Amino acid sequence: MSANYDPNNSVVIIGAAPAGMSAAIYLKRSAIDVVMLEHVAPGGQIMRTQGIDNYLGFPAGTTSVDLVMKFQEHLSSFDIEVLSETASKIVPGEILTVETSTGGKFQGKAVVVATGARPKLLGVPGEWNLFGKGVSTCAVCDGNFYKGLMVAVVGGGTTAVEDVIHLSRLVKKVYHIHRRDQLRLAGETSDELANLANVERVFSHTVEEIIGEDQVEAVRVKSRKDDSTRDIKVDGVFISVGIAPNTEFLGDLLSVDDGGFIKTDDKMVTSVEGIFAAGDVRTTDLRQVCTAVADGAVAGLAAAKHLTGIALA
Numbered sequence: 001m002s003a004n005y006d007p008n009n010s011v012v013i014i015g016a017a018p019a020g021m022s023a024a025i026y027l028k029r030s031a032i033d034v035v036m037l038e039h040v041a042p043g044g045q046i047m048r049t050q051g052i053d054n055y056l057g058f059p060a061g062t063t064s065v066d067l068v069m070k071f072q073e074h075l076s077s078f079d080i081e082v083l084s085e086t087a088s089k090i091v092p093g094e095i096l097t098v099e100t101s102t103g104g105k106f107q108g109k110a111v112v113v114a115t116g117a118r119p120k121l122l123g124v125p126g127e128w129n130l131f132g133k134g135v136s137t138c139a140v141c142d143g144n145f146y147k148g149l150m151v152a153v154v155g156g157g158t159t160a161v162e163d164v165i166h167l168s169r170l171v172k173k174v175y176h177i178h179r180r181d182q183l184r185l186a187g188e189t190s191d192e193l194a195n196l197a198n199v200e201r202v203f204s205h206t207v208e209e210i211i212g213e214d215q216v217e218a219v220r221v222k223s224r225k226d227d228s229t230r231d232i233k234v235d236g237v238f239i240s241v242g243i244a245p246n247t248e249f250l251g252d253l254l255s256v257d258d259g260g261f262i263k264t265d266d267k268m269v270t271s272v273e274g275i276f277a278a279g280d281v282r283t284t285d286l287r288q289v290c291t292a293v294a295d296g297a298v299a300g301l302a303a304a305k306h307l308t309g310i311a312l313a
């Protein structure tokens with residue numbers, strides 16, 4: 001980005017992680033300037049874990065640091081600079097303005113919101129210090145590390161149930177911990193769950209603590225019926241109590257779903273002209289690096305077409 005960039009030929013991207021970085025590359029390849037804002041450090045959720053699996057081209061997985069360094073190299077090869085700024089508001093218009101917490105104002109003819117999401121946690125002792133050492137919020141990502149071992153899944157929503165089913169195919173045993181006495185599930189999923197021989201239900205229980213020195217050793221649960229506690233020996237605890245999108249700064253500017261995720265069409269177009277959303281921040285069925293990168297590419301091209309006046313097919 002040059003100091004005298006032309007807002008008419010620029011797109012502001014909020015979030016420098018897989019979705020935002022991918023959008024930036026597709027925009028630069030279309031000869032459009034990019035202003036990229038990031039409030040923590042490039043990489044996003046990737047940096048919350050040590051290794052990344054399921055990304056094509058890395059059969060043995062890759063360390064998070066290596067992957068983010070590769071992403072940054074790719075950005076540098078297009079002279080894309082990441083500005084350390086926290087977006088606090090988007091002012092829509094023919095030229096859109098992104099305001100930041102330092103009082104900055106960044107303008108472009110389009111904005112790509114790629115601010116991602118954050119997994120919700122339980123807030124119990126042991127959870128933070130054992131995160132990445134047996135505590136995970138992503139069964140699809142980390143399940144493979146627990147082949148033949150004992151794990152617990154905490155949560156009673158659809159994602160938690162999917163995690164239980166997914167892990168039951170890999171691990172020796174899954175303890176399914178849920179604070180209510182039953183799941184609100186119907187149909188096939190419910191039947192599939194009931195037929196899993198290596199799943200033990202620990203319903204009407206809450207997690208009190210995750211126990212371990214350098215690695216998870218057990219999870220302490222408390223009965224909601226009689227307040228009794230017990231420790232269940234496990235190697236891993238998968239917390240699946242939902243994720244929250246990083247959309248607070250948008251107020252009610254964009255249409256969102258019940259979970260607060262931004263609604264888009266398949267071109268990543270949001271409810272406000274000139275604003276696109278990509279990656280974990282939008283309503284989608286799968287939240288992975290590959291889907292974020294794909295969303296970013298689609299959003300980048302759609303934003304480029306918006307700038308050049310080419311209609312989106």
Ligand SMILES: Cc1cc2nc3c(=O)[nH]c(=O)nc-3n(C[C@H](O)[C@H](O)[C@H](O)COP(=O)(O)OP(=O)(O)OC[C@H]3O[C@@H](n4cnc5c(N)ncnc54)[C@H](O)[C@@H]3O)c2cc1C
Pocket residue numbers: 014015016017018019020037038039040041042043044045046048049051052053054055085086087088114115116117118119136137138141142246249278279280281287288289290292
């Ligand atoms: C523990 C864990 C393990 C995972 N393991 C895997 C795995 O093995 N394989 C896999 O494919 N996926 C994995 N994932 C999922 C993957 O990391 C995400 O799907 C992916 O990072 C989403 O990318 P994103 O660009 O949409 O958003 P994010 O990665 O969430 O990044 C959003 C970025 O926006 C920034 N931002 C937010 N708000 C603002 C603001 N107001 N102003 C400026 N910047 C802002 C954030 O700081 C962040 O850098 C894992 C996730 C977690 C949490």
